[in-house]
Amino acid sequence: MSAPVTSTRVSHRGQTTLPANLRRRWGIEEGGEVGVLDLGNAALVIPGGIESAKLELFRVLKTTYADGLGQLDDPELQDQ
Numbered sequence: 832m833s834a835p836v837t838s839t840r841v842s843h844r845g846q847t848t849l850p851a852n853l854r855r856r857w858g859i860e861e862g863g864e865v866g867v868l869d870l871g872n873a874a875l876v877i878p879g880g881i882e883s884a885k886l887e888l889f890r891v892l893k894t895t896y897a898d899g900l901g902q903l904d905d906p907e908l909q910d911q
Contacts, residue, residue, distance in 0.1 A: 849876070 841847045849859065857878035859865065864880035877884040 837850050837853065839847050839850065849865070854860070854863075859878055863878075866877040866879070866881040866884040868875040868877060868884060877887070
């Protein structure tokens, strides 16, 4: 597994290169799509493009929400 943080430079044309180990790990081939999400003070690069990012975000939020409901002490609220 690659290091969790990698640096790369931006060219004068605004282009950057994803490191080869990350492209292999995520199956990104030449011409492959990635999404770029502006987080305000950072940017997040998501393999598979924006639709893939939306699906992953929905999955994470749904899981987190379900986990939170499971921790409630009130049984009437647990099935909401």
